[in-house]
Amino acid sequence: MTGLVASPWLSGAFTFSSAASTTSLSSSTEASKFSKYKFCPSTSSPPSSAPYNFRVVCRSQFAAANELKFLLHHALESSGVDTTHARAAREGFCSQIKKLSDIERQTSISINRGVDLGKTALYIAAEDDSLISHSSVPLPVDAFIARLDDLSMDYCTQNSSSFRSSPENLLQCLERYLYVNKGFRRTNVQNQPESRALYLHSVLTHRSGSAPMLSLIYSEILKMLRLWGLLDFDVEIFFPHDPHSLPRGYHKQRSKESDQPHIMTSQSLLVEILRNLKAAFWPFQLDHTRSLFLRAAHAANCADRLNNAEESAFQIASAKAAQHRLERGVWTSVRFGDMRRALSACERLILLETDLKELRDYSVLLYHCGFYEESLQYLKLYQDLKNSSIPNLSSDSFSVLEEDAVEKLMIRLNLILTEEGWSRTSYVRSSLCNNSEPW
Structure with a gap:
């Protein structure tokens, strides 16, 4: 799979190949081979994003993930940004987390000795x-x-x-x-x-x-x-x-x-650090009563509005401003997050392998970047692994809304990719503009 890729978050087009030398779920100092560790819910998730209670899922069930690649570094590099230091730092991160045995993951940070x-x-x-x-x-x-x-x-x-x-x-x-x-x-x-x-x-x-x-x-x-x-x-x-x-x-x-x-614990500390970064730089900052995924799904018109009658003029104006920034290729702003750092947090959370929903959240960000094929791949992996697990029978209202939004996003992605006449090239012409606003 090689083709011209364009994103409203980037200032140029580039080619992306699934065989490219990007950080993958199975590369980066072999930090993630899906042969041993487990996905499990984090106890530190905020109430607005209550996790599913999954049964034990062995990493051997994640063979399909070996074909999926992370896109952030390659996307930046292909648009002219030198990612040498970013890649080296990611390698350093992976070299540490590969030491996280099952015991080390549950070891208190005050006595941990396996991971620096x-x-x-x-x-x-x-x-x-x-x-x-x-x-x-x-x-x-x-x-x-x-x-x-x-x-x-x-x-x-x-x-x-x-x-x-x-x-x-x-x-x-x-x-x-x-x-x-x-x-x-x-x-x-x-x-x-x-x-x-x-x-x-x-x-x-x-x-x-x-x-x-x-x-x-x-x-x-x-x-x-x-x-x-x-x-x-x-x-x-x-x-x-x-x-x-x-x-x-x-x-x-x-x-x-x-x-x-x-x-x-060692695991919960790293998850907490990365989720704080993910939340702080998530590109859709309005309506903190909803989970990060629901905010992004709502921005993609894949989630129903919760309090539609109470939506303020300020929220509507902010949403329009956010859309304008997306169309102009602006990655970051004070009020609307930073896609680069949100993506990097998501990729590292996936490498930690603690919660299936990180695959879903990464997918919706890829959707907003215009990486429809890759977004669909991650979303399918999320659904496959979720369906092979046993969810908690008592799902709260947010879980129901999130899963409904997942289904709608899946439908939209399939429609985009099967629509006659759609091509990445036409997307380039319609979405890329001058990225002249300050960082």
């Missing part, structure tokens, strides 16, 4: 930095790893007496050092956060970040203290689920059963 979570988070930041900055210099991952180590060393220098006190006093000293002396504070990512709160290198620089980022920094300090033989007790980090609280450490031997839901 700090480095993994920095590879995420390095890829996105390359996508938006087009810098000839990659993000200095090793320099920010050194900055994390400096935090630990600085704590030891200033609070050496805490290692001779009780576990509770040591943790209080560590939190005072982190949140008072160093001034790290939490940003609520639910309220249109600044992007720098979602990337580890920016949080280390500006000392303001999301709860997952602060939890990661906390756990990295604990990891170093343990490596240096300065911790002689087991520590867990209490991850807050409210919008304002800070991650806190506690002595594991004195934990309560109620603490269990607040333990952040």
Whole structure:
């Protein structure tokens, strides 16, 4: 399959081949071969996108996914953007997540030893930095790893007496050092956060970040203290689920059963980081009462409006503005997300293999980019795997709406691809315009 590809999100046309050297579900340092790991729902999904409860699905059932390719890097490269640093960062990310055994996935971040979570988070930041900055210099991952180590060393220098006190006093000293002396504070990512709160290198620089980022920094300090033989007790980090609280450490031997839901595992941390990025840069930001997929499906007229009578003039005007930007080939805006970073988050979530719905969400973004054939392939894979699993019998209203939108999107994609006279070439002429607006 080779042909001329055009997208309203891109500034030029390019050729795409399924055999192209793009990152695939089975490539990138063999991070994803669908032979062992499982798709399972995430417990951190927001209420508006309640996941299905799937039974165990072995990766050996995903043979068809080996033929599917990720498009982002190849699309940018074919339109004249150098993706060398982005590809290298993705390779680094894959080299880390391939260490995620079933046990490591469920291991608390405070005791994880198989995956370097700090480095993994920095590879995420390095890829996105390359996508938006087009810098000839990659993000200095090793320099920010050194900055994390400096935090630990600085704590030891200033609070050496805490290692001779009780576990509770040591943790209080560590939190005072982190949140008072160093001034790290939490940003609520639910309220249109600044992007720098979602990337580890920016949080280390500006000392303001999301709860997952602060939890990661906390756990990295604990990891170093343990490596240096300065911790002689087991520590867990209490991850807050409210919008304002800070991650806190506690002595594991004195934990309560109620603490269990607040333990952040290696897998859940990476999923939380990527889903925060996905939500922040999703190109359809209106109506936060609906899931990301329903917003994108609604923009494609593949989902019914929920409160049609209450739709405000502002929402209608914003939707028209969004459509105008799509037609002009603008990738990003303050109010309407960033397709590049939304796609990169989706691709990495698929590589993590934690939720079937990531295939569906990636598909709807490909639809809006004009990659109809590839969108249909991912949507078919999602449906096939979903149908081979056993969903929860009690589906909520959002699940019903989402599955209805999936069916409508599938119908539309089939119609587009079978319509007589449709071609990618004609799509090029009708949708590509001057991409002169600032990034």
